[in-house]
Amino acid sequence: MPLLSVSDLxxxxxxxxxxxxxxxxVDLVVERGETVALVGESGCGKSTLGKTVxxxxxxxxxxxxxxGEDITMLxxxxxxxxxxxxxxxxxxxxxxxxxxxxxxxxxxxxLVVHKAGDRAExxxxxxxxxxxxxxxxxxxxxxxxxxxxxxxxxxGIARALLLNPELIVCDEPVSALDLSIQAQILNLLVAMKKExxxxxxFISHDLSVVRYFADRVMVMYLGRIVESADNATLWSDPxxxxxxxxxxxxxxxxxxxxxxPLGGDLxxxxxxPPGCRFHTRCPLATNLCRTQEPEFRPVAPGHHVACHFxxxxxx
Amino acid sequence: xxxxxxxxxxxxxxxxxxxxxxxxxxxxxxxxxAIVGESGSGKSLTALALMRLLPRGAQIAxxxxxxxxxxxxKLDARGMRHLRGRDIGMIFQEPMNSLNPVMTIGRQxxxxxxxxxxxxxxxxxxxxxxxxxxxxxxxxxxxxxDYPHQLSGGMRQRVMIAMAVACKPKLLIxxxxxxxxxxxxxxxxxxxxxxxxxxLRMAVVLxxxxxxxxxxxADKVVVMYAGRxxxxxxxxDLFDNPLHPYTRGLLAASPRLKNDFHYRDGAxxxxxxxxxxxxGETGCPFRPRCAEARASCGHHMPPLxxxxxxxxxxxxxxVPVEAMPHAAAFSL
Numbered sequence: 029m030p031l032l033s034v035s036d037l038x039x040x041x042x043x044x045x046x047x048x049x050x051x052x053x054v055d056l057v058v059e060r061g062e063t064v065a066l067v068g069e070s071g072c073g074k075s076t077l078g079k080t081v082x083x084x085x086x087x088x089x090x091x092x093x094x095x096g097e098d099i100t101m102l103x104x105x106x107x108x109x110x111x112x113x114x115x116x117x118x119x120x121x122x123x124x125x126x127x128x129x130x131x132x133x134x135x136x137x138x139l140v141v142h143k144a145g146d147r148a149e150x151x152x153x154x155x156x157x158x159x160x161x162x163x164x165x166x167x168x169x170x171x172x173x174x175x176x177x178x179x180x181x182x183x184g185i186a187r188a189l190l191l192n193p194e195l196i197v198c199d200e201p202v203s204a205l206d207l208s209i210q211a212q213i214l215n216l217l218v219a220m221k222k223e224x225x226x227x228x229x230f231i232s233h234d235l236s237v238v239r240y241f242a243d244r245v246m247v248m249y250l251g252r253i254v255e256s257a258d259n260a261t262l263w264s265d266p267x268x269x270x271x272x273x274x275x276x277x278x279x280x281x282x283x284x285x286x287x288x289p290l291g292g293d294l295x296x297x298x299x300x301p302p303g304c305r306f307h308t309r310c311p312l313a314t315n316l317c318r319t320q321e322p323e324f325r326p327v328a329p330g331h332h333v334a335c336h337f338x339x340x341x342x343x
Numbered sequence: 344x345x346x347x348x349x350x351x352x353x354x355x356x357x358x359x360x361x362x363x364x365x366x367x368x369x370x371x372x373x374x375x376x377a378i379v380g381e382s383g384s385g386k387s388l389t390a391l392a393l394m395r396l397l398p399r400g401a402q403i404a405x406x407x408x409x410x411x412x413x414x415x416x417k418l419d420a421r422g423m424r425h426l427r428g429r430d431i432g433m434i435f436q437e438p439m440n441s442l443n444p445v446m447t448i449g450r451q452x453x454x455x456x457x458x459x460x461x462x463x464x465x466x467x468x469x470x471x472x473x474x475x476x477x478x479x480x481x482x483x484x485x486x487x488x489d490y491p492h493q494l495s496g497g498m499r500q501r502v503m504i505a506m507a508v509a510c511k512p513k514l515l516i517x518x519x520x521x522x523x524x525x526x527x528x529x530x531x532x533x534x535x536x537x538x539x540x541x542x543l544r545m546a547v548v549l550x551x552x553x554x555x556x557x558x559x560x561a562d563k564v565v566v567m568y569a570g571r572x573x574x575x576x577x578x579x580d581l582f583d584n585p586l587h588p589y590t591r592g593l594l595a596a597s598p599r600l601k602n603d604f605h606y607r608d609g610a611x612x613x614x615x616x617x618x619x620x621x622x623g624e625t626g627c628p629f630r631p632r633c634a635e636a637r638a639s640c641g642h643h644m645p646p647l648x649x650x651x652x653x654x655x656x657x658x659x660x661x662v663p664v665e666a667m668p669h670a671a672a673f674s675l
Contacts, residue, residue, distance in 0.1 A: 069525035069526065069527065177382075177617075206537050206617075207381060207552065207593055208381060208593060208613075208614040209612045209617060210596070210597075214611055214616075215610045215613060222419050233526065236555075236600045240611065241598075241604060252402065259605065260550060260605075261367055263600070273527060274526060277529065277532075278555065279553065279558065279560075280600070280601065281554070281559065281578070283559065284559060286559075288531040288533075289530060290530070291531065293495045293528070294495070294525075295496055
């Protein structure tokens with residue numbers, strides 16, 4: 029039984045432009061101990077998908093099953109128990125830390141909510157986790173503004189870990205950090221994963237980070253997964269033209285000044301193109317692509333692609 | 344002939360800090376100079392100083408900014424206004440902050456043309472459309488009447504570029520021009536900037552934190568740390584053989600798409616601490632985070648030395664270029 033399994037998940041919003049289909053039919057599985065990366069550009073729906081999985085946003089349709097329990101329709105009270113096991117780390121930890129509370133209070137809050145231990149026991153657990161994420165012990169009496177960006181992310185990680193979760197949804201956890209700090213936080217996330225046997229759903233736009241960090245990768249475009257494969261396969265044998273274009277667009281020190289691989293902009297999720305949703309930007313698009321949405325189908329064991337031409341040889 | 348832009352010993356001072364100290368660099372006609380650094384390195388303040396647009400409280404304490412035969416530091420406000428937008432164009436990270444939300448993009452481009460080229464009415468509009476075509480905005484004739492919010496992030500940055508190059512500037516300063524953009528859009532915008540650099544023979548000062556962008560698009564790279572230049576090199580040399588411990592640390596800490604390195608194989612190499620620990624008024628600013636640091640590093644800022652042609656490094660303990668195994672651990 030997978031830890032998390034999501035089927036045909038849809039999250040639609042009503043907007044002035046009509047129905048905004050942020051997540052538009054996604055299947056997703058996270059096995060125990062696995063790091064699944066959800067990669068795509070802004071507006072592809074990856075953050076909404078992460079929030080929907082946590083039920084921070086209500087799904088329009090589909091099913092979310094966590095450890096065998098269907099949590100799609102669970103009410104807020106019963107969700108609380110689930111949320112002990114599923115936590116989230118955000119891109120900008122500062123925005124999620126109350127500036128008027130000392131770190132000790134901030135970290136103790138989830139333990140109070142979940143009635144974990146008496147005061148002394150809670151303090152001990154907070155001190156433990158503060159040490160584990162590499163913060164100085166006196167951090168508990170200090171306030172969020174006294175910390176650097178990297179340290180704030182350590183606080184965010186500490187808070188996510190306090191209730192001994194099994195799954196952590198990480199939404200761009202290192203995107204706002206300087207390069208020299210990024211490696212520190214990625215290493216910490218790996219160390220915590222080993223120590224606590226965690227699974228991650230890792231949302232990122234940064235292919236280089238995903239290349240290092242993920243066991244399995246799902247590429248998202250306009251609300252749908254367009255390619256999914258284990259880490260090594262995706263980088264060595266990308267099949268979807270969008271995956272290939274994104275990889276080619278990452279600046280490469282060994283190639284000087286080359287033309288952009290992909291023209292145009294991401295269409296609006298309120299006006300998703302008919303047929304294949306990528307056809308407006310796709311260099312391979314044919315009439316078939318303009319009219320018929322490609323099925324998300326296996327091209328090899330564990331490797332799925334939604335493209336009519338996924339079997340064509342790579343150039 | 345002197346290079347178009349020559350910055351010498353620039354020091355920027357706040358009442359209680361010197362965020363940029365003794366910085367020198369040059370950029371010639373048609374050349375892209377990249378200034379790379381993390382937050383707090385002083386790279387954006389440097390960009391603002393070039394335009395004489397420093398925030399309140401900050402001032403240029405010393406140095407020289409020679410541009411096209413003039414010292415910009417000595418120029419009065421009127422003279423500077425005349426240069427900005429005409430001879431020197433500038434684009435910033437977040438175009439939404441620099442565009443007027445209640446004015447069509449055509450009128451905003453037209454404003455630049457009115458001020459500097461005395462174009463008005465139909466002529467300004469026609470030129471604005473031309474400029475939108477130049478930056479490859481589809482259906483420019485229609486888009487010219489759009490408001491900024493009707494455009495995507497990439498389109499807005501193109502509009503900013505159109506405004507910046509409207510008067511064919513000799514120098515374009517681009518401060519993190521693609522940081523807010525997606526990777527496929529980033530590639531489009533950098534490609535466009537480079538084409539314009541070629542066509543207009545502009546010098547470009549590209550300020551960025553992204554080493555990949557630097558490697559791919561720069562002719563010369565200046566690495567800054569805590570307000571100082573710690574290394575300067577051609578991009579190929581910098582990536583094959585970084586000399587300063589900070590540059591080495593940065594390259595080693597970057598996960599790379601081309602590397603077959605996975606978390607199951609081991610941890611990423613880290614630079615310990617953060618730039619706030621750059622403390623100390625004297626000595627090397629990188630000392631608190633540096634694995635190579637020795638007692639003498641605390642005494643004075645190491646001077647820039649020339650370890651090889653077209654290279655500068657501010658670290659006396661760096662391994663000489665010849666002694667480094669070729670393209671050692673940093674093969675990309």
